[in-house]
Amino acid sequence: MSFFKLPKISDVSEKLVELKARSITDIQATFVDAAGSTVSTKQVIANSLKFDVTNGFDEQIIAGSVRFKLGNNTFIDRAGTLYRDVDPANNSGTLSGTVQYGTGKVELSSWTPNVDNTLVLQSLTTTTDIPPINQVSFRTPAIPIRPSSLTVVVGTLEFGQLTLRADDNGVIETAEAHGGINYETGFVDLYFYKKTEITAANREDIESKNWYSVELEYAENAKQYINYPVWVAPESVRYNAVAYSYIPLDAEILGLSATRLPLDGRVPIFRVGDIGIISATKMYQMTDHVAGKTYELGDQRIAYCELEDSAGTKVPYDMYVVDYDYGKFTLSGDFALNALVPPLSAKYSYQDMGLIKDVQINGQVTFTKPVTHNYSAADSIVGSALVIGDMQARYTRKFVQPTWSNDWKDEASGGAISAQYNDALYPIQVTNNGATQERWALVFTDNTNFRIIGETSGQIGTGTVNTDCSPINPVTHAPYFTIKKEGWGNGWASGNVLRFNTIAANHPIWVIRTVKQSEPTVLSDSFQIMLRGDIDRVA
Known part of the structure; x- marks a missing residue:
């Protein structure tokens, strides 16, 4: 590596010129008779300042080595981007321009005006030992990577700093950079080139490059193109990404063994045929x-x-x-x-x-x-979708027993009785709108009247064998069930019980909502469950 300062004039050449008098009589002379009569000042506004810090040399600048002073401002290089007056307390400065590592050209877009315009080079390191590259491949140390979190910054020899960001699919595509990242494996592969049309004006210049090969040319829409390399300083490449890490869950807390679950805890919810x-x-x-x-x-x-x-x-x-x-x-x-x-x-x-x-x-x-x-x-x-299938309300497990002991078993106890309800001719009527998932007991208080008791609903009313029994569901305003008066036989006595179950037209669903660890932003949270059903329409 070598250290250089700006070139200075090292010699002065002397040249002798012979001057002769001329005899022409019509020579006109213009002179100023007052010293300050033609003095004027013109102010020129420049939108940028350009100069070469490697004037006279053809060597590559090492990234981060440029430092110079212009007026009262000090400029430093960060991956091809120049910042001025960096505060050592917080390492922040004002974005002021760019530097090309391959040519040494500096372009300033921001500086302090009306100050001394003398440029003082304080630091510059060049090299001939580190060749530039036009491809970068690496793997992140932690995986998986959060989508859209990868940012790659490189310093090029001709185009200054490039800041590249991957999209949700991991693709990086710009005019100078092409490639992407696999978020699951953390592998990044980038190629740096510019798609350039080959014309008669630039063919000679392109063919003179040491990387040129006729095999690199390709045709597109009746035109010839070549991928012109964009050279990158390898020491300038850096990246930033966010990776996920997962804490193993206790099987007792989770309720199932997590041995076969993926490392990130995610399980597939879509399968072919579902x-x-x-x-x-x-x-x-x-x-x-x-x-x-x-x-x-x-x-x-x-x-x-x-x-x-x-x-x-x-x-x-x-x-x-x-x-x-x-x-x-x-x-x-x-x-x-x-x-x-x-x-x-x-x-x-x-x-x-x-x-x-x-x-x-x-x-x-x-x-x-x-x-x-x-x-x-x-x-x-x-x-x-959770496929439930056909649903229809119905009743099951009808039987009678002599006494009621608040035991909600699905078989009779205490022996047989002569009284019975004839559901073969007069079945208990239930509807999808009114029926609920419930066990019912009709407990007789005498030979004609009875109490209507549900296992979870409690006593909801009374009835008699002389009229149809249709207790109303207060939610849907439809009967829980309807027992026809014609189905009651004789022989009922106080304490006798008619037992049956109603099955509702619903499906048991276990709803679990997962919220990531964070501070609450709202005081309440809610969600809705909507069932999708297919029906037969009558024309």
């Missing part, structure tokens, strides 16, 4: 709230729609009617705000459900049929 759903959720802002008016959403064939006010309070469902096929909703004729706070808005979603054909490790999911809506990444999600 059902997948694409869903988009949008918000429609209402400009007014006129009773009886119909409002059109921007989409048709929507899956659900509900109205809420500006405070998040839901508008009662009986105050509007939704046309799901055409994407419209109409306020009722007697609509009134009451306690609602305008403006109102409609939150709605539309969906496509299909069979999953293919799943790629990069997250790409392919369906066996095309989607029927337009989806954008901002308001759409893809989810797997």
Whole structure:
């Protein structure tokens, strides 16, 4: 390595010139009779200052070695970018220009005006032993890498500093840099070149380069191109990335053995042959709230729609009617705000459900049929479906026993009795709307009257064998069940029990919501569960 200062004049040459008198008579002479009469000053505004710190030398500058003073400002080099007046307390300075490591050319875009313009070079290191490169490959020490967190900074010989950032897919693509990162393995591979068209004007210059080969040329759209190398100072390459680390979970806390789980704890939710759903959720802002008016959403064939006010309070469902096929909703004729706070808005979603054909490790999911809506990444999600199958309310386990002991077993105890309910001719009627998951006991208080008791509901009413028994579900306002009066036989006595179970048209779902460790930003949090069902429409 060598250390150089700016070149200085080392000699003076002397030249003799013979001057002769001329005899021409029409020579005109112009002279100034007053010393200050023609003196003027012109102010020139420059948008940049350019000079060469390696004037007279052809050697590569080592990254981070340039330091010079211009006026009262001190400039230092960081990977091809110049900063002035760096504060040693916080290591921050003012971005002021660039330096080319291959040519030594400096261009300043920011400096202090009206000061001494003498440039004093304080530090400069050049070399002929470290050749430049046009490819960088390395692997991060920690994996996996968080998507979009990789930043690579390099100093080039001709184009100054390049700051490169990888996108969500790990791709880095600029005019001078091409490559990317595998977020799972942490491997980074970058090539530095510029796609350059070969013309008659530049062919001779390109062919004179020592790296040129005719095999590097390629044709595209009837033109010849070559990937012109962008040379990078290897000592200037640095990167920054965020990697994930995972804490192993205790099997007792997790509730299952984590031995076969991936290191990051993630498990696949999409499999070939499963059902997948694409869903988009949008918000429609209402400009007014006129009773009886119909409002059109921007989409048709929507899956659900509900109205809420500006405070998040839901508008009662009986105050509007939704046309799901055409994407419209109409306020009722007697609509009134009451306690609602305008403006109102409609939150709605539309969906496509299909069979999953293919799943790629990069997250790409392919369906066996095309989607029927337009989806954008901002308001759409893809989810797997929990297939429940057909559901229908029914009753099971009907039997009688002589006495009631508050024992909710599913078989009779205490011997047989002569009384019975004839469900062969008069089955107990249940509906999807009214039935719940419950065990029922009808306990007789005399030979005609009985109490209606549920295992979890408690006593909800009384009944008699002389009329139909239809206790009302207060949630849906439909009967839990209906027992026909014609089905009761004779012989009932006080203490006798008719036992049966009702099975609701629902499916047990275990809902778990995971929130990453962080400080709470809101005081409350909530979510909704929406069931998707297929029905038979009657034309």
